[in-house]
Amino acid sequence: MTPQQIQRVQHSLELIAPQADLVATRFYDHLLTRHPALRPLFRHTDIRLQGLALMRMIVWAVQRLDNTAELLPALRELGARHVRYGVRAEHYAWVGASLLDTLAWSLGPDFTPELHDAWAAVYGVVAQTMQETTPEREPELRAA
Numbered sequence: 001m002t003p004q005q006i007q008r009v010q011h012s013l014e015l016i017a018p019q020a021d022l023v024a025t026r027f028y029d030h031l032l033t034r035h036p037a038l039r040p041l042f043r044h045t046d047i048r049l050q051g052l053a054l055m056r057m058i059v060w061a062v063q064r065l066d067n068t069a070e071l072l073p074a075l076r077e078l079g080a081r082h083v084r085y086g087v088r089a090e091h092y093a094w095v096g097a098s099l100l101d102t103l104a105w106s107l108g109p110d111f112t113p114e115l116h117d118a119w120a121a122v123y124g125v126v127a128q129t130m131q132e133t134t135p136e137r138e139p140e141l142r143a144a
Contacts, residue, residue, distance in 0.1 A: 013059060020055040021052070021055075025048070026106065027098055028047050035091075061075070078130055083133055100116060100123070
């Protein structure tokens with residue numbers, strides 16, 4: 001992530017904030033329609049509350065993109081919790097694609113190729129950091 005990418009993502013999040021509920025609903029609708037295999041992970045979850053939690057986490061993380069000493073340990077902890085929920089490594093790509101599609105929908109023409117790349121870079125760091133705690137990555141991490 002470059003400083004310019006961080007700035008772009010932070011600015012775009014300000015544009016999304018007034019419609020956070022709608023964005024979260026759209027995200028989960030998109031994710032669960034494209035990947036119905038994920039539905040069981042949410043069977044005991046109020047998806048509206050889950051959406052609010054997602055948006056709070058995105059805001060929190062984006063506000064700390066330039067403070068990796070605080071951000072990265074929190075993402076590792078979040079990744080460990082997601083393992084307990086049944087999240088697997090391949091799910092991160094599905095979430096990333098749904099996130100980018102949802103951002104394109106919510107931002108419309110403001111979702112430029114540069115902004116797409118910035119969000120993709122940010123999500124890449126988030127997903128990679130969260131996956132450091134997934135069982136599928138343990139042999140890879142031990143070998144490094």
